[in-house]
Amino acid sequence: MPLATPVKRSFRLTGADGGPLRGDVRSAGGARPAVVICHGFKGFKDWGFFPPLAERLARAGFSAVSFNFSGSGVGEDGESFSERERFGHNTYSHELRDLEIVLGALGSGEWGGGVGPTAIGLFGHSMGGAIAVLEAARDDRIRALVTWAAVARFGGLWQPEQVPEWRRTGKIDVVNMRTGDVLPLYTDILDDWEAHGAALDVTGAAGRLRAPWLIVHGEQDESVPVEAARRLHGAAAAASTEVLLIPGASHTMNVGHPWPGASPEVERAFQATAHWFGRHLA
Numbered sequence: 617m618p619l620a621t622p623v624k625r626s627f628r629l630t631g632a633d634g635g636p637l638r639g640d641v642r643s644a645g646g647a648r649p650a651v652v653i654c655h656g657f658k659g660f661k662d663w664g665f666f667p668p669l670a671e672r673l674a675r676a677g678f679s680a681v682s683f684n685f686s687g688s689g690v691g692e693d694g695e696s697f698s699e700r701e702r703f704g705h706n707t708y709s710h711e712l713r714d715l716e717i718v719l720g721a722l723g724s725g726e727w728g729g730g731v732g733p734t735a736i737g738l739f740g741h742s743m744g745g746a747i748a749v750l751e752a753a754r755d756d757r758i759r760a761l762v763t764w765a766a767v768a769r770f771g772g773l774w775q776p777e778q779v780p781e782w783r784r785t786g787k788i789d790v791v792n793m794r795t796g797d798v799l800p801l802y803t804d805i806l807d808d809w810e811a812h813g814a815a816l817d818v819t820g821a822a823g824r825l826r827a828p829w830l831i832v833h834g835e836q837d838e839s840v841p842v843e844a845a846r847r848l849h850g851a852a853a854a855a856s857t858e859v860l861l862i863p864g865a866s867h868t869m870n871v872g873h874p875w876p877g878a879s880p881e882v883e884r885a886f887q888a889t890a891h892w893f894g895r896h897l898a
Contacts, residue, residue, distance in 0.1 A: 622674035629721055631686025632713035635702060638694070639683030639718065641727045642674035649759075649897035650679040650722055650733035654715060656742030656765075657773065658792055660690040664873040665882055669739070669889070676890050678897070679733060683718055685711045685744075689799055697797045704787065704800040707808035708770055708816050711747050719757065735759045735897040739889065742840060742867065743767055746818045749848070752829075753821035760896035761829040762889045765837055765867050768844040770816050771809050773801070782806065794873060819851045828856035830892040832885050834865025856896075860888050 622642040631637035639661060643650075651673050655661060661682040670680035684690050687706020691698030725732040737760040740748030745766025752758040774788065782788050787800045809816060829852060833845035842861060849859045862869070862881050869882035878886070 622671070622680075624674075625727070627721070627727070629717055631717065632710040633686045633702060633705065635686055635699075637683060637686045637714055637717060638692075639681060640670070641679060641681050642670050643679035643727065644674075644677075645679075645729050645731075647728065647731045647734050648677055648679055649735040649737065649893070650681060651737040651739055651893055651897070652715070652718060652722065653680065653682040654711075654738065654740035654744030654748050655682075655685070655688070656740075656744040658689075658790070659741065659744065660684050660688050660694070662694050664868060664871050664875055665886075666741075668875060668878070669886060672886055672890055673893065676894060678737075678893060679722075679728065681718060681722060681727070683714070685714050687711070697792060697795065697799060700799055703790075704802045705804045707805045708747070709808050709812060711744075712750060715747060715751050719751075719755070723757065737761065737893045737897050739763070741765060743770075746770060749818050749825065749829075750816065750821045752827050753825040758827050760893055761825070761827050762832065762892050763829070763848075764832045764869070764885060764889075765834060765840045766818075766831065766844065766848060767840050768819050768847040770818060773805070779806065819847060822848050822851040823853050825852060825857075826854050828892070828896045829854055829858075830888065831857065831859045832888060833859070833861055834867060834869060834881065835861050835863050836865060837867045839867040860885075 624642045629637040673680040689697040689703030738748040739762045741764045745763030752761045787802045790799045790801050865881035870879040
């Protein structure tokens with residue numbers, strides 16, 4: 617695939633919660649494969665490694681689409697958690713719907729000069745990785761998938777013993793360790809999980825997924841144990857599913873926010889990701 621000179625353009629759609637869904641497309645335009653990037657819980661499109669990853673993919677000839685889930689909590693400035701109520705009422709089902717909205721806009725060709733993508737891949741990190749697995753398992757448009765540090769099941773944001781008090785008070789507090797922000801998490805996500813658990817079964821979705829899938833996980837992940845990668849790989853039905861375990865890598869591949877420059881671990885993950893999409897979407 618020839619190297620591209622990408623241009624970054626911002627977009628705004630209406631998200632699953634009725635509010636703005638903000639994102640960016642990095643692309644040279646025209647008919648080319650696209651990769652949609654999904655951030656995780658307490659993440660956002662401009663966090664740490666996401667912009668360098670999008671730029672790397674765009675320069676490799678893809679249209680790289682990154683966006684903030686409508687319940688990310690990150691506001692107009694793209695950085696601060698100013699939309700606390702939207703964060704508080706976010707659900708797994710809302711995130712799936714947000715992704716479908718982005719895929720619909722991508723498929724319309726409005727970001728490619730009237731030309732839709734020649735193929736579509738998904739990338740997801742952490743909880744966003746699980747959302748990407750669910751979508752790829754049910755959407756035939758998805759031709760390739762890469763996940764980093766994906767969770768193997770939802771419901772891990774809380775302990776069972778928290779639920780009675782959560783129900784009584786109507787919320788639990790979520791602390792962003794980087795900023796110190798204390799964000800409310802209402803019972804919407806708990807209700808969604810209890811009502812739609814079968815549809816939100818990530819490991820079950822792995823068993824239905826047919827797209828080629830690269831599972832990347834840091835061996836020193838402090839947030840999502842490396843066993844999650846093994847569990848997903850064991851459940852995966854696709855013959856072309858591979859696991860890349862990166863020695864010494866943390867949940868965020870040993871980088872943080874603001875972007876400090878690439879660590880050897882994130883560089884290895886970047887290279888493997890670009891190669892996977894180049895192999896399966898070109």
